Amino acid sequence: MSVIYEKIYNVERDDYANAGLVSSLIKQSLRTIGISPAVSRRVAVAVYEAEINMIIHAYGGTITLQISDDGMIRLIAKDKGPGIPDIEKALTPGFSTASKKAMELGFGAGMGLPNIKRNADEFSIESSPAGTTLDLKFQERE
Amino acid sequence: MRRTSISYTLSHCVKCLKCVKACPVSAISLVDNRISINEDRCINCGQCIKACHSKGLVAQGSSLEKIKDYEYTVCLVPSAMWSVCKTIEEAERLYYAIKQLGFNEVIDLSPVEGQLKHETQRICENLENGNGIAYFCPAVKWLIETNYPMLLDNLVPLNYASEVKAKEIRRRENGDKIGIFLLCECEAKLALAKEPYKNLTYQVDHALAIIDVFPAIREHLKDGREKVRFCRSGLQASNPSVIVQKQEYLVADGFDKINEILSMEEFNLLDSFKMLYLFPCFNGCIGGHLLWGNSYLNRNNIDALTGEENVPTTDYPIEDLYKEVASSTSDSRSFKEKMEEFHKVNEILDHLPHYDCSACGMQTCRIMAEEIARGNKKLSDCRVLAASKGKVQ
Numbered sequence: 001m002s003v004i005y006e007k008i009y010n011v012e013r014d015d016y017a018n019a020g021l022v023s024s025l026i027k028q029s030l031r032t033i034g035i036s037p038a039v040s041r042r043v044a045v046a047v048y049e050a051e052i053n054m055i056i057h058a059y060g061g062t063i064t065l066q067i068s069d070d071g072m073i074r075l076i077a078k079d080k081g082p083g084i085p086d087i088e089k090a091l092t093p094g095f096s097t098a099s100k101k102a103m104e105l106g107f108g109a110g111m112g113l114p115n116i117k118r119n120a121d122e123f124s125i126e127s128s129p130a131g132t133t134l135d136l137k138f139q140e141r142e
Numbered sequence: 143m144r145r146t147s148i149s150y151t152l153s154h155c156v157k158c159l160k161c162v163k164a165c166p167v168s169a170i171s172l173v174d175n176r177i178s179i180n181e182d183r184c185i186n187c188g189q190c191i192k193a194c195h196s197k198g199l200v201a202q203g204s205s206l207e208k209i210k211d212y213e214y215t216v217c218l219v220p221s222a223m224w225s226v227c228k229t230i231e232e233a234e235r236l237y238y239a240i241k242q243l244g245f246n247e248v249i250d251l252s253p254v255e256g257q258l259k260h261e262t263q264r265i266c267e268n269l270e271n272g273n274g275i276a277y278f279c280p281a282v283k284w285l286i287e288t289n290y291p292m293l294l295d296n297l298v299p300l301n302y303a304s305e306v307k308a309k310e311i312r313r314r315e316n317g318d319k320i321g322i323f324l325l326c327e328c329e330a331k332l333a334l335a336k337e338p339y340k341n342l343t344y345q346v347d348h349a350l351a352i353i354d355v356f357p358a359i360r361e362h363l364k365d366g367r368e369k370v371r372f373c374r375s376g377l378q379a380s381n382p383s384v385i386v387q388k389q390e391y392l393v394a395d396g397f398d399k400i401n402e403i404l405s406m407e408e409f410n411l412l413d414s415f416k417m418l419y420l421f422p423c424f425n426g427c428i429g430g431h432l433l434w435g436n437s438y439l440n441r442n443n444i445d446a447l448t449g450e451e452n453v454p455t456t457d458y459p460i461e462d463l464y465k466e467v468a469s470s471t472s473d474s475r476s477f478k479e480k481m482e483e484f485h486k487v488n489e490i491l492d493h494l495p496h497y498d499c500s501a502c503g504m505q506t507c508r509i510m511a512e513e514i515a516r517g518n519k520k521l522s523d524c525r526v527l528a529a530s531k532g533k534v535q
Contacts, residue, residue, distance in 0.1 A: 041292040048409040
């Protein structure tokens with residue numbers, strides 16, 4: 001298996017005005033390629049949550065879209081900190097540490113990570129004060 | 143399979159490319175100095191007609207002459223049509239005048255629309271999770287098929303009111319000999335008939351554009367009136383401001399707004415709603431392009447009409463209301479083929495200016511790149527590249 005397509009997108013901290021822009025671009029790319037609607041929908045939901053998480057909780061970061069020749073779609077969301085103190089808690093539906101501002105804008109319901117995990121075929125998360133990396137995989141039929 | 147109801151007149155076209163840019167599904171291009179509409183992609187939304195200032199693009203229905211082809215004719219009238227009437231008396235005059243065009247029967251569709259509205263709500267209320275997308279407008283369904291295939295499963299699988307009624311008429315004795323006509327308030331509905339656009343899967347024989355037949359109707363408006371009463375639920379179904387008032391229903395009108403909502407729905411951001419009611423036209427079907435008058439004024443008329451005796455909704459068996467929704471668009475290419483094409487197009491796209499100026503006749507540089515990849519165009523057809531090359535030399 002080898003990566004045949006890769007694109008890296010930047011996500012800025014507190015950039016609420018552009019919330020969802022990267023997810024929309026990724027969604028559009030999948031439609032242009034012709035990835036099946038069912039897989040595209042799961043990628044779209046997961047990448048949106050990851051992007052929003054990065055905007056409201058992190059100091060910005062990047063989202064990388066990779067596509068491999070075996071039909072594996074991989075999303076790597078890598079932020080610059082401050083890290084998640086208790087990952088297990090963060091994976092509990094409804095648990096939220098979002099700021100008041102984020103909540104007022106309708107974000108931060110505490111469903112972000114649980115939603116991402118539910119939609120990805122493979123899910124891994126690593127976090128330290130230097131940053132959090134989400135590694136998500138989705139399998140498109142060959 | 144559907145065919146476009148938009149027709150093009152070369153002699154009126156000033157080649158301003160406004161329609162090319164306005165098309166939400168990239169179905170329009172300028173090829174060999176004339177506008178070309180991709181029939182497989184066109185969703186009959188009419189955005190191009192709105193953008194065209196030179197009458198190069200119009201939507202036309204069948205001619206009234208076609209009535210003579212049948213021994214017995216029926217005219218179906220969608221409820222939005224009555225919104226031009228300020229009083230029940232005006233509605234009765236309109237009803238009478240339509241009949242004078244030569245129809246044996248004129249049937250108001252509001253009772254069917256009312257039943258479909260109730261059934262849509264029942265389906266959505268009973269969904270275990272997620273929500274349903276109601277489409278009284280065919281353009282919404284076609285927009286989702288073309289631009290939002292992820293949402294196909296959310297479409298409420300009900301048929302159009304005109305089809306439900308036409309099927310019932312066909313079941314009558316000699317139903318096959320009856321000519322069924324549909325009076326249309328917009329270009330999308332013009333595509334819901336066998337003629338004039340050869341959409342042969344529909345039960346309706348001919349679609350008539352109200353704007354075309356109005357001069358003939360007008361001649362009879364003063365001649366008389368015939369009693370007609372409407373179904374309140376049905377009349378409300380064509381207007382987003384009165385269709386439903388419930389916290390868990392999301393109602394939206396206007397093409398840009400429904401696109402925003404469909405994008406949000408793809409991210410599962412609207413799960414707190416049970417149902418999405420979407421109207422591409424402002425003020426819903428009463429804002430149809432082919433209806434005269436201001437839709438905000440017409441909106442108030444609907445209230446005046448529903449104040450009178452209320453006709454109950456139809457009571458057709460549920461199975462008669464359903465219509466199968468295609469589960470997925472057919473893309474027979476393998477993953478490998480899709481990626482190879484994507485790469486090829488991206489490589490060509492790297493050479494194009496990314497201005498999306500449409501000067502080449504294609505809507506965007508990406509579509510131009512796709513055409514080059516298919517061998518239909520050459521890099522040298524790009525006007526921007528040609529101009530900068532000339533400069534260097």
